[in-house]
Amino acid sequence: MISRSTFKDGDVSGMLLRQDGRTPIVGVNDAHSAHRQRFTIAHELGHLLLHPGREVVLDRPVRVNLRDKTSSMATDREEIEANAFAASLLMPAELMRSELQRLPATVRQDPDLCAARLADIFAVSTSAMGFRMINLGLVS
Structure with missing residues (x-):
């Protein structure tokens, strides 16, 4: 389960949670504007379709992609690709x-x-x- 506290500080816009054998989950910060939420959802779909994800160990192995304030800074190839996917999808x-x-x-x-x-x-x-x-x- 994804807690609302994951998004509490406002830095995280959204996340993609993938667990083997389970339906992927996109979490979105509901404190952000509707336009930001739409872009975040499209961005996370970009990660789902374009990238295998990053391993993170919680109580069991899962792959998580987080969208935060650094995601739009064009410093990480996967973030650039996910942003381009979102832009192409929405515009x-x-x-x-x-x-x-x-x-x-x-x-x-x-x-x-x-x-x-x-x-x-x-x-x-x-x-x-x-x-x-x-x-x-x-x-x-």
Whole structure:
């Protein structure tokens, strides 16, 4: 069982718990915004699909991936891949380009306003949208 105290300090956004023979469990910090929770869930799904996990010994061997404040700092290959997976899942490139073209020209000319509008459409944070727009080459 995952205790609420796991997320108590606010540093941990989520975690993926995998035990052999059991259904994987994604835990999410419910103190975080809905947009952050959505990204965290997508990030943990990225770990589930892309990475075998890290061994951690509790009362029996399990594999755990934690998402915390260092996960978004682009310092660990697996975290970078999980973030890229989450961004692609929540903000698909072709749909992003399509929605961008639907915005009024005056909005498209202002990167901050553009990111805010697209963030609302895709239900993500403006910072996540800003990174996605840069990574897709939609803004410089």
